[in-house]
Amino acid sequence: MSSNSNVIFSRPEAMHDTVTHYCPGCTHGIIHRLVAEALDELGVRDKAVGVAPVGCSVLIYNYINCDFMEAPHGRAPALATGFKRMRPDMTVFTYQGDGDLASIGMGEIVHAANRGEKFTTIFVNNAIYGMTGGQMAPTTMPQQITTTSPKGRDVSQVGYPIRMAEILSALVTPSYIERVAVHTPQHILKAKKAIYKAFKYQVEGRCYSMVEVLSTCPTNWGYTPQEATKWLADNMVPYYELKCFKDPEKTEGF
Amino acid sequence: MSSNSNVIFSRPEAMHDTVTHYCPGCTHGIIHRLVAEALDELGVRDKAVGVAPVGCSVLIYNYINCDFMEAPHGRAPALATGFKRMRPDMTVFTYQGDGDLASIGMGEIVHAANRGEKFTTIFVNNAIYGMTGGQMAPTTMPQQITTTSPKGRDVSQVGYPIRMAEILSALVTPSYIERVAVHTPQHILKAKKAIYKAFKYQVEGRCYSMVEVLSTCPTNWGYTPQEATKWLADNMVPYYELKCFKDPEKTEGF
Amino acid sequence: MEQYEVTFAGFGGQGIMTAGQLLAYSGIKEGKQVAWMPSYGPEMRGGTAYCTVVISDKRIGSPVVTNPKCICVFNRPSFDKFGPIVKPGGLFIVNSSLINVVSDRKDFTQFLVPGNEMALMAGNAKATNVVILGAFVGASNVVKLETVTETLKEKLGKKKDMLELNLRVLKEGYDLALETLGQKDSV
Amino acid sequence: MEQYEVTFAGFGGQGIMTAGQLLAYSGIKEGKQVAWMPSYGPEMRGGTAYCTVVISDKRIGSPVVTNPKCICVFNRPSFDKFGPIVKPGGLFIVNSSLINVVSDRKDFTQFLVPGNEMALMAGNAKATNVVILGAFVGASNVVKLETVTETLKEKLGKKKDMLELNLRVLKEGYDLALETLGQKDSV
Amino acid sequence: MKGNEAIAEAAIRAGAEGYFCYPITPQSEVAEYLTKRMPEVGGVFLQGESEVAVGNMLFGAASTGKRVFTTSSSPGISLMQESISYMAGAHLPAVLVNIMRGGPGLGGILPAQSDYFQAVKGGGHGDYRLLVLAPSTVQEAVDLMMLSFDLADKYRNPVMMIGDGMIGQMMEAVEFPEEKEIKRNNPDESDWAVNGAKDRKPRIIKSLFLDPHQLEDNSWLLDDKYEQMKREEVRYELYKVNAKNKLLIVSYGTMARICQTVIDELESEGISVGLFRPITLYPYPMKELKKEAVKKNIKTVLTVEMSTAQMLEDVERSILGKKQIEFFGRTGGIVPTPDEVKSKVLELIKPKKKAKTSEKKKRGKNVK
Amino acid sequence: MKGNEAIAEAAIRAGAEGYFCYPITPQSEVAEYLTKRMPEVGGVFLQGESEVAVGNMLFGAASTGKRVFTTSSSPGISLMQESISYMAGAHLPAVLVNIMRGGPGLGGILPAQSDYFQAVKGGGHGDYRLLVLAPSTVQEAVDLMMLSFDLADKYRNPVMMIGDGMIGQMMEAVEFPEEKEIKRNNPDESDWAVNGAKDRKPRIIKSLFLDPHQLEDNSWLLDDKYEQMKREEVRYELYKVNAKNKLLIVSYGTMARICQTVIDELESEGISVGLFRPITLYPYPMKELKKEAVKKNIKTVLTVEMSTAQMLEDVERSILGKKQIEFFGRTGGIVPTPDEVKSKVLELIKPKKKAKTSEKKKRGKNVK
Amino acid sequence: MPGIRIDKNHCKGCELCIRACPQNIISMSKEITVRGYYFAQVHDPSRCIGCQLCAIVCPDVAIEVIAHGTSYALIEY
Amino acid sequence: MPGIRIDKNHCKGCELCIRACPQNIISMSKEITVRGYYFAQVHDPSRCIGCQLCAIVCPDVAIEVIAHGTSYALIEY
């Protein structure tokens, strides 16, 4: 390339130049980038601390270039609470999968949101337990086949998928809650804005913020990456409505 | 009284003739009676099993005349799930306080409701930790003084009270969710109907059912029983809307 | 001073814990070793409540005492429960306002104090605990009356009326002890 | 029969675990003691995967073997990792389709099998693992070819085409071993 | 059959009717097997929302008097401690399997034996114990799994089987008892299970005793059961233990198998070493171990564990200073190779320098 | 000052800046005190939604490098086991207080010492230990509370102080160190705490090591700390231990005070008995106890606990069969009276019939 | 004639029935029970209309209501 | 002239960029990387419009986009 070329898209500074351990086409990688870009754009990388979940993204600290704590499965919001209360000057985020956040960590996320803890949650909903080999999650779609629902999720036995954005929005405490997806460039750009906003509200000390990101797990869904994005669009998006559920700009207080 | 008199109101059969350990005027006693009446009226006392919480009502098995299990704090829905899955022929209910259900037991109640477990929850919301001496609960009202919020609940620090009926209603899985109160005879009669219905739906194998009952704790609120009912009416009822939030009769499926 | 143990017993609301604490603070004020140990747990709701104060010049071993030297009982259930365990040769102070029986044990000093009546006459039945405390101090001489007076002043400093009334009944209880049991030396 | 240990190693997707399991089932079928032990854990994603089969007439001790008698490597990283640990005097089977180097150890038998090519020629590159398995059986004689054939029939009973192809490549691998290494007695 | 699947099938054959689980490596195959198998026998399979919930689902399910169990791995078992303590306090039979992985914390997923203390001394609060079994082969896992249900019923106490990833992942030939009709507990015959207060007084499954005398009675009642276990349930195995042994290895689970290989190798080199393998870790075969250890020919007792030394304490309590005790351990997912155990044995047997006392425990590898 | 309040104030004086809690009897006064006191010193008071959450809030808070703590009671501590194991694995300093109540299960709320194993042997999974301290007076609770923070920082390991309801509820005179300015940890000076990757590489607080060699190294690194604790932190007290003692009592916490009363009474009757009181329960004063126990004049060692026998195992490991060991215990909230301990002592001293060995542990009360 | 029976053993003197009674015929005793409570008494039994409101609010199920012949129908409040 | 750079070290061959490119100028290599993946290549660089869509969807941040002079404004899709 010639010397007067300028790079208009490249790896964000807050991201290490490391090859991830994610499967090909796994959209965890995209979401990582969006988080890193938000940290860069807000200039808070050097006072940020992430809380890694237990799940495929447990090694997120190998990819995002800021301080991290690694939480027990599901408890990231409790760690974030403990940390942020002691260090309100820092920018704290949890990055959690759906098994982590919606199953074992239900109590912690609901209460952190309800107390209005001033941290940000990036909630990666891929409708499955990725890391442990594809078991059913509370977010698994009706009829979806997993290793613990080999005949497909039977809603008469285990109920319907949990919609976390809706549940957290049912709380009275002000917060910023939005659901986005990363299966097309268009959606990714919207996701980027939401994640940026979530961090911004935190930096401004406004409220708890949570962005639910619909994500793919080609490996455990048993699809190619391309098929997986289509499956997400066809199955998840209709059930998991993509929208901003709650915004302190719009609804302030009770 | 003369011999042709007939008793039109008396202790239900499903209740032992025992003096409770509750404080004078504590409405736990009323709610116990309503549960016992529902068991009697549905004729299921001898195949019923209650799950006692940890809280003031931990000794409920001394008062209601059916089999019981005593759960760890907050875990009654998990016990009820384990039991009912093994014995779908029996009638299972949990009786839980707000500390028990809405704080430590958040994960278990949300998931049991979401799986659509076929048991009934009687949720006694008295806006405080009664048994341990009046600490703040997630349901404690804004500005309410407790031993761990001596200057009143500060919503900017710990958020707004959690409304469990609303949260459980945000789940897609069909269920019966109603909020009632027991501070006046009129409300008690409505509560009775709701509790009856909750058990009926279970006996019919329809759905999970939960009745949230606004209840008093004169001792820890620091009021006389009479003042307490008034405080409930003036403070809790406006925030905790009394209504049926979800009914399988009305909303079937997703 | 040898170790001295006293138990205050009654139902919740009779100021049992406070009586013990006032004594404990007074002991500390006099530079003594003191352990105040409440009963807690299921008894506290409804049943009897009690606390024990151990006062000594030396390091205190067990804060739990099987047979205290003195027991002050405020109601009938406590009378029944604690009467038998007063240390032989010890002191049994009975709130005769609410307890209309006497112990038939002969191996200790029994001292009847019409606590509620004295407090009521002074203006407030709630001060019964201080009457009994006064009686105990007078009968045992474990701490000085002046020390307890000081403690009361500190604790009730702001509430003038309350303080006055309490000081009055403390003294009355104390005097009753001296009258009934005669002047005693410090134990 | 003395105890025999064989490790299959390659990347995930090369049918490493299946090759080992087919061998293990065959050993069991012949009434032997068998332990199949996979590697699991972080290696499984991306890196190398391997499993070890121990076959013996007697009770098997450790299922984890430091220096197996035979190692079959399916790709280059496994070649590098496992070449050095084959037991001296043992057997090293190398999938020469993907590995274009040879070990310079002289203290064991090195046997190059163009697994992918043979499988591809038979119609499906995915059958590489069965080629290598056949080669191992031919080279080691630890179980009979017939037994493995039976095992394959059981496992693939329903999928006729697959079965046929697999039986074919199994035999081809086996024959290559006999050709290359000569007929051997049962170990 | 893979160990995890064998464990699952063994439970089915033992008449288990309820299985509650939460996914965790390296034992998720148990769930994946049972999600299909349980419905075939009309049993209950349920994946809970967390191990806290699963422990308590087990509690509720055990209260029916039917046979129920769960399987998990180290961090998951930590989350069950409260419910385990409750079940023990309420005299409930239930079977738990811990396929241990490296710890503490998130650790790793490779085989380890570092939850010995948690299982054997009681990870929860209060005076209770679990009956703890440790298989060393897949066949033994099957046998002990079936035994676990019997013992849980016999004592109305939770029973824990502990293994490691090797047991779970390994495939070995296994035999199950004849597959006649599976016998199950009949809740109607139970004199304690919760099954509806029809024509009888209500039954209360509980561990709260506000009267301390009752609570103490309950604790001593538990203690009586543990004393009975000590009399009746001690299990262990001797391997090549004889009068020529110069050294006695104490090791359990899969680690013991590795020691067997070492012993075989040493035997072929003319060095005689025996193995004492506890099968019940609680009750621990204290007398039996002492009996073997004090024999004249034994110079040293070597405890080998995949941990930084935990069972060692029970070996010390058994042998009471009568013999020198040495320790060799690897941990964190490292499985000691036969070779390194062997050289440890040789180092101890060959009377080079003065051997150290057990005070200074010897580790597999030095840090830094 | 009430014990619970004294503990709370001691933490403040020690420079604690964060307290996380969940209500549970008999220690709720700590929270009730700190909800007012913490804001006065600019610290954080937060009531969490459960002990599971609280354990993990502590984890997050400890990662700042500031001094943080929690207090709870038995079942609550059981729920913290996973987080404790994680904190230990991640080398975090944090202080936990367990005001023990009767168990197992819901048990009761009266004083007990039945969580000894949980605290000392590790209730969570993996190779880790807590440094465990046991005060016997309110003053000592204050002193040890302050020490706990120092030791937690020194070893970057969780420290647990265990007491019982007596310590928590009792009121005794206490002295605090001079109330000059409270000294606090400065996170900016820390070389491990998480405080923003400004001009340095990111710091990762973690316990996951996918490479088993690293995980093993971490475990041995922990072990090194525990060995150092054994060398540097052993604490105990002797009471009236002398050459005339016929019997040595081993007892800790408030139970030891009751034994002191017994010893005083016996002394006045001309019978000499000594008390060995461990203050650190981990590391346990093994050598020190052995030294006292083996002395010629000692015929018997009597372990007295408010449990069905837990510390007894460490006494056995210390004394290694060199002396007869007897046990006396009450549990479930029953506090042994001086009288019953005394008669136990007398029974052992007066050479009536042949005394039993420690094998048959003697209980305070027989069941049934 | 309708009427109520208050079980003084169960009554804890909370006074909720007093406020509930539309006839204002319940009041507190001057005596104290063994448990230390003043208890509820009907001071004018003749005016009882058997409406059950007192019984409905009693947390201790201390009140029985008796009707003669036909019972007063419990209307929905 | 705009263009992209694909870091073959990071590419895992998921093919998401291929579908995303409006110009259809990305395709898979025939070679395999050290990690065992086929990787993405631009087969017709001259047609690249610098729209960044490929880079946006790449889960492995393997793509850099270069513009000359003014950059193509990223419109909101």
Ligand SMILES: Cc1ncc(C[n+]2csc(CCOP(=O)(O)OP(=O)(O)O)c2C)c(N)n1
């Ligand atoms: C207490 C505990 N339970 C279970 C596990 C095992 N485990 C690891 S990751 C995981 C779930 C991963 O699913 P999810 O949170 O959806 O993340 P994903 O991998 O799908 O991104 C589980 C159950 C654990 N490590 N700890």
Ligand SMILES: Cc1ncc(C[n+]2csc(CCOP(=O)(O)OP(=O)(O)O)c2C)c(N)n1
């Ligand atoms: C694990 C655990 N944590 C805490 C406690 C202490 N505890 C007993 S009851 C209770 C809460 C009671 O409040 P609530 O559930 O609202 O019932 P209420 O008494 O108000 O009816 C708590 C925290 C416990 N027993 N177990």
Ligand code: SF4
């Ligand atoms: S298993 Fe699923 S979520 Fe995990 S890295 Fe692979 S594709 Fe992504």
Ligand code: SF4
């Ligand atoms: S403390 Fe409150 S909830 Fe508990 S019995 Fe008393 S009034 Fe009722």
Ligand code: SF4
């Ligand atoms: S039944 Fe009605 S009228 Fe009669 S006492 Fe009760 S409330 Fe009053």
Ligand code: SF4
């Ligand atoms: S409502 Fe019941 S408990 Fe209360 S005063 Fe009336 S009768 Fe007594």
Ligand code: SF4
């Ligand atoms: S920048 Fe746009 S046109 Fe260029 S290669 Fe990428 S997607 Fe295609």
Ligand code: SF4
């Ligand atoms: S999207 Fe990225 S990883 Fe996927 S093929 Fe294209 S360049 Fe490679």
Ligand SMILES: [Mg+2]
């Ligand atoms: Mg997921």
Ligand SMILES: [Mg+2]
């Ligand atoms: Mg409550």
